[in-house]
Amino acid sequence: MLQSESDLELSHILIEWYNENKRNLPWRNTNNPYAIWISEVILQQTRVIQGLDYFNRFIGRFPDVASLAAASEDEVLKYWQGLGYYSRARNLRMAAQDIMNRFGGTFPDAYQDILSLKGIGEYTAAAIASFSWNKPFPVVDGNVFRVLSRLYGMNVPIDTTDGKKQFSHLAGLIMDKSQAGLHNQAIMEFGALQCVPQNPDCLKCPLIHKCVANATNKIELLPVKQGKTKTRNRFFYYLYVTCKGKTWLHRREEKDIWTGLYEFPLIETERAMDFTELQQTKGFRRLFNDAGKLDISIGMEDVKHVLSHQIIYATFYKIEIERETDALRNFSILSCEEIEKYAVPRLIHIYLEKLGRNL
Ligand code: SF4
Known part of the structure; x- marks a missing residue:
């Protein structure tokens, strides 16, 4: 033409x-x-x-x-x-x-x-x-x-x-x-x-x-699109772990969503779980088996976070522990007030806002 x-x-x-x-x-x-x-x-x-x-x-x-x-x-x-x-x-x-x-x-x-x-x-x-x-x-x-x-x-x-x-x-x-x-x-x-x-x-x-x-x-x-890409469901359990004013964050390095951003210790599962089931997972036991007494409260439950091609269902637990565990030594330790200095995914930002942090 x-x-x-x-x-x-x-x-x-x-x-x-x-x-x-x-x-x-x-x-x-x-x-x-x-x-x-x-x-x-x-x-x-x-x-x-x-x-x-x-x-x-x-x-x-x-x-x-x-x-x-x-x-x-x-x-x-x-x-x-x-x-x-x-x-x-x-x-x-x-x-x-x-x-x-x-x-x-x-x-x-x-x-x-x-x-x-x-x-x-x-x-x-x-x-x-x-x-x-x-x-x-x-x-x-x-x-x-x-x-x-x-x-x-x-x-x-x-x-x-x-x-x-x-x-x-x-x-x-x-x-x-x-x-x-x-x-x-x-x-x-x-x-x-x-x-x-x-x-x-x-x-x-x-x-x-x-x-x-x-x-x-x-x-x-018009316009015509051939087909929709399949959406994948993911289940994220974020653990806002605290101990005497300290908390732990992890920088996402893997080739996945949010690479380079910081997040709380995360347990991802194939399906939705209640807390009793979550406690039985390897990830949870590894994180807390030497933590002493756990004081647990639920922060936000089953928040639906839609990304392109995936939907994340996220639940946040706040867990105060008696002492730092071996597994947590792989994370960055910081004071709870310092979280605001770190770039976090929108999902975590929403949770922190709910906690009353002015980020
Ligand atoms: S170009 Fe778009 S706005 Fe203009 S007549 Fe066609 S459909 Fe309507």
């Missing part, structure tokens, strides 16, 4: 709409690739309203590549706390170090170099290259999939290799390459504000006469 006048006209309508309707966001008033990069990574899994605060705080503390590269992983994770998908924060820091080493601290402007940085995929590389240097790489995110599938009535599933290829090709075709950055921002914002997932206000849409989904009454059916 070759680019036609009609494709370009579409791009111009989108840009005109964007100029009239865009939200005023800090990363829109800059062509600084570092700020654009940080905003794009934050916004990958986060709503704009929530992301805005994080963006301002993050940029305030780490204003450039050098400051991010020099920071400790713990500190970067602390600034990310609550945003979820923590590998994003770790990758940002590693990519910043890579920019220092390979590019002398200057953000690379070649698409392939941007793509070679840790945590940057095709979408983010296209966003940085086009927003910062007006390079003609089309962005294809969830908003763009929706807009294109409806405008062109495309029902190839967006979560297949073939679908991604077709949408990417089309996204490039309708782009006015002389205004690549503006076009990309426009189509994303159009998806976010006008062509929304549920009940878009098509009567107000400047593209209504070009929209196949509107003409064929298929708006709610």
Whole structure:
């Protein structure tokens, strides 16, 4: 397919709409690739309203590549706390170090170099290259999939290799390459504000006469997804162990959710258990067999915490022990007041808030 006048006209309508309707966001008033990069990574899994605060705080503390590269992983994770998908924060820091080493601290402007940085995929590389240097790489995110599938009535599933290829090709075709950055921002914002997932206000849409989904009454059916990924249930029992004002935390190192964050001693089980059963588990006995008398109270029970592809059912017990055990020596020991200095998963943050800590 070759680019036609009609494709370009579409791009111009989108840009005109964007100029009239865009939200005023800090990363829109800059062509600084570092700020654009940080905003794009934050916004990958986060709503704009929530992301805005994080963006301002993050940029305030780490204003450039050098400051991010020099920071400790713990500190970067602390600034990310609550945003979820923590590998994003770790990758940002590693990519910043890579920019220092390979590019002398200057953000690379070649698409392939941007793509070679840790945590940057095709979408983010296209966003940085086009927003910062007006390079003609089309962005294809969830908003763009929706807009294109409806405008062109495309029902190839967006979560297949073939679908991604077709949408990417089309996204490039309708782009006015002389205004690549503006076009990309426009189509994303159009998806976010006008062509929304549920009940878009098509009567107000400047593209209504070009929209196949509107003409064929298929708006709610597009875009098509092939299938949902199976969700896995996990059962977490967190033990907030205390002894004379001290407590113990563990840094998650394994390749799983929340790598690099801190948590209380955890017993994970295959199914839900009451406390009597939990006490019989190997993990519990190993932790407490030489702890003396246990004073146990339940903190939060069966809290449902939904992540992508998994649901965690978490229960928190507070356990005061008489003396430190051998098993606890594998954890970091700290005073209870110091917990607030550590980056913890949102689930633990909620529990601590319930306990009355001002984190
Ligand atoms: S007419 Fe409706 S469905 Fe079509 S692009 Fe506009 S808002 Fe989206």
